[in-house]
Amino acid sequence: MSWRRHLAKLGALFRRSKPVDDLAEEIRAHLEMEEQENLESGMPSDEAHYAALRRFGNVTFAEERSREMWGWNSLETLSQDVRYGLRTLGRNPGFTAVTILTLALGIGANTAAFSLINAVLLRPLPLPSGERVTSIQVIPTLAGESGGQASPAQYLAWRDNNRKFDLLAAVASSRAQISGIDEPEEVRVLRVSPQLQELVGVHPYLGRDFSVDDFKNGSMPVCLISTRFWQRRFSEDRGVVGRILYVDSTPTAIIGVLPGNLVFPDTESDLWIALRFAPEHQTQRSLDVYGRLRPGVSAGDAQAWLNDATARAESEMPEWLRTRRVTVTPIRAQMISDERRLLLLLSGIAFCVLLICCANMSNLLLARHLNREREMALRASVGATAARLVRQLLTEAMLLCAAGTTAGFITGRLLVSLSYGFLSDSRFKALIATGDDVVDARVAAFAIFLSLLTTVLFGLAPSLRFTRMDLNEALKASPRRRSLSRGESITSRHLIAMELAIAFVLLTGAGLLVQSFGGLLWMDRGYTVDHLLTARLPIPTAATLAGRKQFFHQLMEELEAIPDVRAVGVVTGLPLGGLNATMTLQRPGQLLDPENLPWASINCVNADYFKALGIRVLRGRGFDSRDSENGMPVAVINETLARQFWPDRDPLGQELMPGVRIIGIVPDIRQEALDTRQGPGFYLPFDQRDGLAAAPNFVVIRTKSDPKAFAPALRRVIRSLDQGQPITDIRTMEDVLGRSVVQRRLLASLMAVLAALAVALSVVGIYGVLSYLVSSRAREIGIRMCLGARRREILILLAKQLSVSVVAGLLAGLAVSLVATEALSRWLFAIRPDDPMTIIAAATVTAAAALLGSVVPAVRAVRVDPLTAVHME
Amino acid sequence: MPKQQSGDRIELVYGSLDMLILRTLRWGPTHGHGIAKSIERMSDETLRVEHGSLYPALQRLQQEGWIIAEWGVSQNRHRAKYYRLTAAGRRQLVAETSRWERFVRAITGILQPAESEEGQ
Numbered sequence: 001m002s003w004r005r006h007l008a009k010l011g012a013l014f015r016r017s018k019p020v021d022d023l024a025e026e027i028r029a030h031l032e033m034e035e036q037e038n039l040e041s042g043m044p045s046d047e048a049h050y051a052a053l054r055r056f057g058n059v060t061f062a063e064e065r066s067r068e069m070w071g072w073n074s075l076e077t078l079s080q081d082v083r084y085g086l087r088t089l090g091r092n093p094g095f096t097a098v099t100i101l102t103l104a105l106g107i108g109a110n111t112a113a114f115s116l117i118n119a120v121l122l123r124p125l126p127l128p129s130g131e132r133v134t135s136i137q138v139i140p141t142l143a144g145e146s147g148g149q150a151s152p153a154q155y156l157a158w159r160d161n162n163r164k165f166d167l168l169a170a171v172a173s174s175r176a177q178i179s180g181i182d183e184p185e186e187v188r189v190l191r192v193s194p195q196l197q198e199l200v201g202v203h204p205y206l207g208r209d210f211s212v213d214d215f216k217n218g219s220m221p222v223c224l225i226s227t228r229f230w231q232r233r234f235s236e237d238r239g240v241v242g243r244i245l246y247v248d249s250t251p252t253a254i255i256g257v258l259p260g261n262l263v264f265p266d267t268e269s270d271l272w273i274a275l276r277f278a279p280e281h282q283t284q285r286s287l288d289v290y291g292r293l294r295p296g297v298s299a300g301d302a303q304a305w306l307n308d309a310t311a312r313a314e315s316e317m318p319e320w321l322r323t324r325r326v327t328v329t330p331i332r333a334q335m336i337s338d339e340r341r342l343l344l345l346l347s348g349i350a351f352c353v354l355l356i357c358c359a360n361m362s363n364l365l366l367a368r369h370l371n372r373e374r375e376m377a378l379r380a381s382v383g384a385t386a387a388r389l390v391r392q393l394l395t396e397a398m399l400l401c402a403a404g405t406t407a408g409f410i411t412g413r414l415l416v417s418l419s420y421g422f423l424s425d426s427r428f429k430a431l432i433a434t435g436d437d438v439v440d441a442r443v444a445a446f447a448i449f450l451s452l453l454t455t456v457l458f459g460l461a462p463s464l465r466f467t468r469m470d471l472n473e474a475l476k477a478s479p480r481r482r483s484l485s486r487g488e489s490i491t492s493r494h495l496i497a498m499e500l501a502i503a504f505v506l507l508t509g510a511g512l513l514v515q516s517f518g519g520l521l522w523m524d525r526g527y528t529v530d531h532l533l534t535a536r537l538p539i540p541t542a543a544t545l546a547g548r549k550q551f552f553h554q555l556m557e558e559l560e561a562i563p564d565v566r567a568v569g570v571v572t573g574l575p576l577g578g579l580n581a582t583m584t585l586q587r588p589g590q591l592l593d594p595e596n597l598p599w600a601s602i603n604c605v606n607a608d609y610f611k612a613l614g615i616r617v618l619r620g621r622g623f624d625s626r627d628s629e630n631g632m633p634v635a636v637i638n639e640t641l642a643r644q645f646w647p648d649r650d651p652l653g654q655e656l657m658p659g660v661r662i663i664g665i666v667p668d669i670r671q672e673a674l675d676t677r678q679g680p681g682f683y684l685p686f687d688q689r690d691g692l693a694a695a696p697n698f699v700v701i702r703t704k705s706d707p708k709a710f711a712p713a714l715r716r717v718i719r720s721l722d723q724g725q726p727i728t729d730i731r732t733m734e735d736v737l738g739r740s741v742v743q744r745r746l747l748a749s750l751m752a753v754l755a756a757l758a759v760a761l762s763v764v765g766i767y768g769v770l771s772y773l774v775s776s777r778a779r780e781i782g783i784r785m786c787l788g789a790r791r792r793e794i795l796i797l798l799a800k801q802l803s804v805s806v807v808a809g810l811l812a813g814l815a816v817s818l819v820a821t822e823a824l825s826r827w828l829f830a831i832r833p834d835d836p837m838t839i840i841a842a843a844t845v846t847a848a849a850a851l852l853g854s855v856v857p858a859v860r861a862v863r864v865d866p867l868t869a870v871h872m873e
Numbered sequence: 874m875p876k877q878q879s880g881d882r883i884e885l886v887y888g889s890l891d892m893l894i895l896r897t898l899r900w901g902p903t904h905g906h907g908i909a910k911s912i913e914r915m916s917d918e919t920l921r922v923e924h925g926s927l928y929p930a931l932q933r934l935q936q937e938g939w940i941i942a943e944w945g946v947s948q949n950r951h952r953a954k955y956y957r958l959t960a961a962g963r964r965q966l967v968a969e970t971s972r973w974e975r976f977v978r979a980i981t982g983i984l985q986p987a988e989s990e991e992g993q
Contacts, residue, residue: 026905033949034924055923
């Protein structure tokens with residue numbers, strides 16, 4: 001093609017009236033002239049007309065070819081195809097809606113899953129050279145001692161001999177009480193080494209960085225505060241720099257405000273304080289250590305070096321005090337270990353939904369294309385080329401694809417923000433929240449790719465058949481008489497089987513997760529959660545033991561005086577409250593075995609604690625007024641402790657510790673988490689204990705009416721007793737319980753929704769295929785009926801068609817379920833992954849779905865009127 | 874018009890239609906129907922042109938800039954589009970014609986012996 005023609009076409013594209021606009025008129029004039037000439041040569045008038053047409057040939061074809069001459073990149077035809085496609089889709093709103101909905105669900109689910117994966121696993125971490133940042137964990141030899149943290153001595157030794165890391169930073173995390181501003185508060189505090197700021201790459205939003213002097217003992221302690229804290233406590237006052245906070249009574253100067261959206265080292269801390277090492281704490285394991293590897297050094301190298309260095313430094317120590325090993329883990333893996341599995345599971349489920357969507361798309365488009373065969377044949381016979389027809393169908397598929405992508409994208413965003421709401425506060429959530437948008441260009445590209453894959457693959461495949469269509473046959477055949485070819489019908493059946501299998505698997509998974517979740521909520525926890533209001537009352541820094549005891553006695557007295565308060569309990573560690581103290585017990589007549597220390601959880605409570613929480617006393621008695629400060633020292637133990645320590649004797653009356661008699665046995669309760677059994681545990685009256693460690697941290701009120709209504713009264717009473725008492729987390733016990741199962745709830749509800757979707761889509765799929773089968777075989781059914789077949793036999797005929805797919809689907813689903821649900825075992829509670837009842841239920845629902853999808857087509861089949869069907873053209 | 878026997882007419886060789894149109898327009902501007910008729914007339918009705926196939930060719934020639942079109946009124950007072958040869962079209966016609974002649978000479982050269990054999 002010469003440049004001149006390109007130019008002409010380009011001109012034509014922008015010119016208002018294109019040279020082709022009057023083509024129809026030109027051709028009409030041509031035909032009239034020819035007709036007239038024919039008339040003049042003596043032809044009869046109608047003959048003259050037809051002769052002119054014959055002489056001209058195919059008018060549409062000539063017109064179309066002439067237009068194509070001007071079409072640049074077929075833009076002309078494209079807009080024509082698009083307009084035609086829109087009209088056709090508009091004429092079948094049902095088909096269009098179902099298709100777009102299908103795409104929206106499939107693409108939406110996958111976009112959402114991919115958004116999360118992208119945010120958490122693929123996007124660069126918000127740390128300089130984040131891929132080289134590692135977490136260094138120290139695993140002690142002694143079992144029971146919390147693993148992971150390093151002692152200052154270890155950290156300093158590594159830092160001073162370091163050859164493998166660019167930076168080695170240490171962080172000590174704790175809670176601290178802040179006073180010096182109107183309302184005292186307990187917040188999370190990070191004490192950070194000088195390297196941390198560089199490792200994280202943050203500078204204060206306001207104020208200055210830490211300086212070298214800030215880390216020296218003897219200078220004024222300084223801190224950076226979080227944006228959140230700045231907003232909450234200082235209303236974004238820019239004059240905050242230089243003010244003094246009392247952190248656990250230590251005056252500390254604010255030197256700046258940290259930027260918001262910090263993901264690392266954690267998301268909750270409100271204060272960063274310059275870390276100083278006190279000589280007396282050199283061996284306490286209290287530091288989280290992070291290192292940025294030197295370029296070219298692998299985590300394995302660094303780990304080997306750290307282990308060597310540690311072993312050399314500890315060679316003098318007794319063996320049981322030594323470090324078992326040191327591990328170096330890339331920070332990303334350390335930050336998201338649990339969530340990675342969850343994400344993979346979610347994307348697996350999303351992929352299943354996509355498969356179902358593809359199957360449905362394919363079924364829908366196949367049925368539709370078969371119905372349009374005549375239209376296509378007609379267009380082909382008036383001069384449309386095969387390529388043109390395929391292009392037309394492709395255009396329609398692309399229109400669906402565009403609509404589906406848009407809908408899917410919106411659904412995906414919606415799903416992300418929904419699940420975001422479900423997520424508990426964590427680094428995982430913060431990672432998702434950082435950056436501009438979860439749904440970035442990569443996610444968009446992914447959604448479009450998926451969409452193209454589904455529509456083009458499943459839209460194009462059926463349309464290819466038109467290129468080798470027998471026009472004659474296609475035109476003669478009415479769409480109703482056209483039945484599925486062997487290949488098509490087999491494909492449809494495979495698709496049905498696949499849909500049912502996936503629905504089965506998802507149903508099994510959903511069944512297991514929902515039962516686990518329900519099991520957690522409804523199981524016997526050992527205590528009740530309704531009508532309970534709880535609050536955490538951290539021990540003020542300046543507190544004394546006597547003051548503490550007095551405070552709680554007054555508190556209990558005043559709270560009990562409030563009408564409708566049934567019981568008031570106080571305790572060191574509330575169930576699911578996140579505080580669990582343990583202590584070593586010596587078994588009677590046994591020496592301590594350092595390898596296997598008998599740990600038991602300890603809780604110091606008041607007399608009414610069991611009553612407030614509804615914990616039954618199984619044997620003996622609970623605490624009462626006899627067990628006061630001056631009474632005989634007593635203890636209540638749980639069943640596990642009783643069984644472990646006194647397997648062959650009655651524990652009642654025995655000594656738990658020297659001088660402390662056991663007076664009662666209570667059941668094991670769900671103390672740490674709903675899904676973990678309580679180990680050995682015991683309760684002591686807080687009055688009888690010395691030391692602040694035994695002082696209660698929580699108060700819990702059993703009320704007659706809605707517990708939330710008691711929150712203001714609770715706050716008022718506490719304030720009236722002690723202005724300096726920090727109050728955190730006033731919550732109902734139901735809320736506490738709910739928070740502890742957030743992840744499970746999210747997973748169970750997601751799975752349930754997706755399984756329901758899968759079932760719904762399968763019903764639609766079966767309905768579609770079977771409807772088509774019935775309408776295409778209406779004539780055959782009619783003939784059979786004429787020959788005496790009864791309705792029952794017609795139904796059997798249909799059932800035979802369907803049952804193979806259903807049985808195949810169920811078997812495949814069963815096989816996959818048995819393997820795939822293993823992946824769920826981590827989230828299951830009190831149920832086996834191959835729970836037979838769940839599998840039977842899933843199979844029943846799947847079969848019911850198949851039945852449901854086939855009801856309408858079956859009714860249509862038996863209502864076929866033999867006479868009409870046989871005569872039907 | 875009596876129905877033509879299909880054997881009497883020869884289908885156009887691909888590409889030769891452009892040349893024939895240009896050649897026709899050398900006698901002056903005319904419309905599509907006129908071009909079709911004159912091609913048939915000039916070839917003593919031997920060449921069979923499906924009138925419809927003329928129009929894509931006319932669009933192509935316009936794009937190349939060899940002809941231009943404008944609306945006019947025919948002798949029978951039909952509104953019709955008249956095509957006119959441009960200077961570029963004239964040059965193209967000369968070039969095409971000489972190319973065609975060479976082509977025909979070559980083909981004839983090859984076919985000559987066969988004909989003489991047939992004559993013997």
